[in-house]
Amino acid sequence: MSDRFIWSVVIGMALANFLVRFIPIAIVSRVELPGPIMRWLSFIPASVMGALVAAEVFRPGGSWIDPVHSPYGWAALLTGLVYWRSRSFLGATLAGMLGFVALRAWLG
C-alpha cells in the first residue's frame, strides 16, 4: 500500500467528515425552521441512539448473534442499569466493559 494512497485517504476522510458535520450547522442555524421540522429534529437524538444500540448489541461486527448466549445483550442490560441508578456515563461505561469481559469468560 503506497504512502501516497494512505495520505490521500487521510486527507479525503478529514474533508468528508468535516463537511458532513459543518454544512447542516452552517445552513440550519441561519434559518428559522417550521414547527414540525423542529419536532422531527427533537426526536433524532433518541432515534439515532436506539438504532446504534440495536446495531451494536444484536449485530456486533455486522452479523447476528444469539442474544441469550452472547455477552453483548447482558452487558448492555448491566450498563443500562448502572447508568439508570448512578447517572454516571463513566461508571456505566466501565461497568459495561468489566461486565462484558466477565460475561464473555463465563458464557464462552
Add this chain to the structure above:
Amino acid sequence: MRGLKLGLPVFLGYMPVGAAFGILATGLGFSTLQACACSATALAGAGQFIALPVIRAGESVLAVLAATTVVNLRYVLFGATISPYLRGLTLPRQALLAYFLTDETFAININDRRAGLSTGWSMFGVGVISWVGWVLGTLMGAAAASWIGDPSRWGVEFAMPAMFVALLIALAENRQHVIVASLAIAIALALPAASLVGVNIPSAWFIVMASVGAATIATLMFPERESA
C-alpha cells in the same frame, strides 16, 4: 472546565477504541503518524473503522470516502438538531464545534442543553477532551501494536456499545422519546432481517434509515411536543 469534566467519560471511552483503531490501521500499513493524523482530523469513530476493510479491499480513495460519508450521514441529523443552539455563534466557532461533533459529544451536549446548562464553552471543552482521548488512544495503539497483544482482552470492543446504551437512556427522557427509540431499534433490526426474504439493503444505510424512519413516524404520531 465544566465541559472538560462532562467529557471525561468520553475521553476514557475513546482511549481504548482509539487504541483499537491505531492497532488495526498500523496492521494495514499506516505509519503511526498516518494513523494519528487520521484520528486527529477525521475524528470519526465508526467512520474510520469502516474505512479499514474498504482500504483492504482495494486502493480506491473514492470507495473509502463514500463509505465513511455514508456511515457518518447521521452527523447531518446531529448538525441540524444542534444548530438552533448554535445561533449567535460566529461561523468559525460553529466550524470548530462541528469539527468536534461525534455521537458522544452530541449526546452529552444535547443532554446538558436540555438541563439548561450547556454553553459554547462547555461544548468546546467536551470536544477538546474527547479529541485528546481519541488521538492519544490511537497513538498508544499504533505505538504499542506490536506488544499489546489482543486488545479485546480488555473488553475494548464493548466500550462504544456501553457508551451508546448509557447515552440512549440519558436521551430517552419522556414517553415519546422512549417510543421513538423503540421504533428505531425495531427498524434497525428489521432492515438487516429483510435480507432473509430477499430484500438486500446495504448495511451502511441501516443507522440513517432507522433514525430517519423512527423520527418521521414519531412526528406523525405526536403532533404535540411533550415536555421532559
